[in-house]
Amino acid sequence: MFATGLRCFRCGRVQPFTPSAYLCPHCGAADDDPGILDVLYDYDAIAPAFEQGREKQRPDLFRFLPLLPVNAVGPVLPAGGTPLVAAPRLAQRLGLAQLYLKDETRNPTRCLKDRATAVGVTMALEQGYRTLYCASAGNAAISLAGFCAHLGLACQVFVPHAVSTTRLRWLQRYRAIIHISDGDYDQAYAEAEAAGQEQGWYSRNCACNPFLVEGKKTVALEIGEQLHWQVPDMVVAPVGDGCTLGAIGKGFRELRRLGLADRLPRLLGVQAETVQPVVSRYHGVKVGADRGPTAAASIDVKKPRNYLRLRAELDASSGSMLAVSDAEMEEARCLLACEAGLVAELTSAASLAALFQLARQESLQGKTAVLVITGGRNDGDS
Template structure:
């Protein structure tokens, strides 16, 4: 096997380098998952292989195959992931007080951003001759991996916390996966998935430790760079919710690569948004001198170069997709925020629910709570003066609303039930004006 554009895997903690053809998840010089690895590329080779005529037409993320760490002879396992629209949002802009665009990744094949990574996982697992793929998940990664495993003819075994939303657990079952509900937290399910990987040799899709999967997520940065280039303006801010930290880190890497290679003029600042009950990365950002107001109790996440998964933080938020108490990629996320000159904010669950209904009622986009959190984050950043009124913002919706219908019902207050009588309608809206009947 050959990864012609990949130079090596490098430990973000100690700098040790490893052969990219070696199946390795984290640096063996550190206990547990502390030694997260980074994929380093031969950008001259990528530049030679990539058609940099950016036209804004993106059939899928495989338009950027030259940037993806898969073997030259690997057949992609794909459902058409990526290539999601970048939408104008005039009514939402009016409500937020800043020009806002929406990158709607809830339109991916299984309804979430994580399809970008799952396609890479299934492709690499199949090419390596692995029959079983696995991961831990609060729901979205489980559904995503299960769909791509089915597409690639692989068995899929998922570990989820038992309180994950029922809708998200039904989806991987339909795709034929074994879904094992762990009586514990996401972090406990995660630790079990890592132990199982070591014992059984299954291919692990956990993006926080598998260094290749964040590389699939970074295609959203490539797409945003291309789409905003065609529009003629680099946005001032790109906003993501943060759980393990992989998504914002990957997006920044992808956008920065296009700028470094001269394909686009400049980069945005990254705004990371976390829920108050799961704010470990925000805490690390705060301690290192960036970010807005919020939790800073000295215990949220790791410190210095070792922003790791150590600790016993619990996550309490209805935004289950970002309910991570011990983020494994906190260092990469913090680095993305700092390198971009960005910031982080925290928002309450109530603010997230309000953002979910605001996004739906203004622009017709139905997002799950974690997908709506960036909208709440923009509101928070506007209040704190982080984002100015003359700037342009891109919010990225990472998951479709039907993933978590219970939170949506809580956000809206539910149905208005009425008797089958027109007087019930008149009581709410007044009598119909004369002459308006279409009969």
Template sequence: MSQPSVLKCVLCGKEYEPSTAPYTCDQCGLDGTLDVLYDYPRLKKSLHRASLEADSTPSLWRYGPVLPVIRDTSIPPLQVGWTPLYKARRLAESYGVRELFIKDDGRNPTGSLKDRASAVGVAKALDLGRDVVACSSTGNAASSLSGFAAVTGLKSVIFVPERAPQAKVTQLLVYGASVLLVKGDYADAFRLATAAIDKFGWYNRNCAINPYLVEGKKTCAMEIAEQLAWDVPDKVFISVGDGCCIGGLYKGFGDLMELGLTERMPRIFGVQAEGSKPIYEAFKAGAEKVTFTRAATLADSISVGSPRNWAKALRAVRRTDGDMLTVTDEEILSAIPELARSTGVFGEPAGATAFAGFRKAAQSGALSSGDRVAVVVTGNGLKDIANAQKSVPPALSVAPDLAELESKLGL
């Protein structure tokens, strides 16, 4: 584990000493999210390819020297990270790229990439001696936090929009969280959570506010690189809601270069739903700031009209010569069974959004035959069965009669 050397505002560049740093820049406000930086020249002497090859730890904690947790005893006892990276040969051939890899982060303990952030967030809360953690969420961050809080004995208070999928709300209740279904959208839940956290002094797990949470998410990129023997992909696709996951990819690949573990940065492609695309709009307009809107998409995990980590999201795409795409809800739904039937990976709508974006890019000619591409599936399909059912025809009903079976099957 390692104490960061400095925290730095992504907008104005103001630096903060870690022990006294605010959640966000005191000059730029909530938009001024902070980067967590380390003494890379010192750490690269102990964290290198040989040390990782000798480390059998099957979790994100293998990257402990560039994770901001002070005490090993604060680490939650759940295996997080080191999720599978599958080579999708049939899909690569179908869409005309040299290699396609699917990173299945739905295999994390509570079923989403957000577990990476919660593992670090809960560990930081324990480092600081806090006993209550709280966040707002469209669903996955909430269920993730509640699971990690439960296993460490912390109390969790969760604010989610009242339309959050029942499977995710049920996860929260099973883990014992205090769940508040907020009448409104994610922006309304975020505002209420922020006010409550400030008033009651709870530890803030909101990834777009607490800079340490992105440090957990960055390990997804680090794993992709290590699982590919440090030969990073040419392009990486990921769905975008609040901007934290895509910002985490950029930070992870950047840290690897700072440590001398890799030599280049992949081009990062962010994919938003057509009904929730404020970061896409800002990127395409060349804007310096995102304009908040109302969101409307069945992909609840990225249904965010007021993204709080927009600055890191735009930086990730612009500095890597990447791109932003949008896909419709219909394209998202059709991506769910195609991905599952070709790779065995069942993604929730937001998880399949990245694949839908890859598919759209390939069909438009934006990818080349020599490309090596990775697609991050951020959440498990069992998180949202109601929408998954919309992507497939109903099962056949048949009497226990062979003749009727033959008829139903058209044999």
């Protein structure tokens, strides 16, 4: 393993790498911005090992083992290795030279979060845990439940009161132990952390476990490889806590650090108009906390905990944040189906909706963009 340390996004302190670490011991779970940690690596030592690892041509995310905080390939479901699909009809609509869809619906439980789960479960096994937990509006919970079922591990999931019946049925099929909160995702998260810490379970919450983001960053590593190290002009993804797009930014920075990319793509994050805490904070605009519901459950996060990580990556890439309406997402979801042949959940369609919004603000002529299709669970209210 090439991980060397952990740096806090809040205070900047660096501590030695320890696989059991969660939050910064100095900052803790501060209400405004918790002490989220970032895994540091010895990139000089990784460079030759990274080349050797890729030559082995593993199809899953463990092909990038030198850039992961685990000792060995875990006995988990094969996450990653998803296709990058060209969407020429949508590109023409937008005026783009090229548009690609990173199709994360091809993962074991049909969502990008399987990448984080694969790393999290591997780390839990390396430390001897047999029970894992998470808080989720659905996708992360289903991901964890599926991976735990595969290995016979206990799975404790905490879901908001409004979780869809379809997603509950999936959790029941996987035999997860389900805790339904009386409140929203933020309350479910608080209940999960309280129970997890009391019981000594392993956390699969990306908002506090710094190692899960390392799994998500492999999306960027794969995009770089699939485009033969020709970095796209922009990468667009939906934002809830901020973990996914923050992870993608880190992945591209690592490619540049390893000499495989000569620049960074512009990162564009997307939230729902009615739940846009990151958009409002990023642009310095005060938005009321309660602006109504959104059907995009996976980004219905009113208290994002990974803002500092995401902000750092947006700044490094000259990126930005946009908000789109549920109606725009629904229209984009229909276009993904009828012009690209891809069935995506509403949250995933937010990326395409944002690109159409951006095209109305500036010319995209001659540019290349990648949309990260984070999930494909089509349960009518996702």
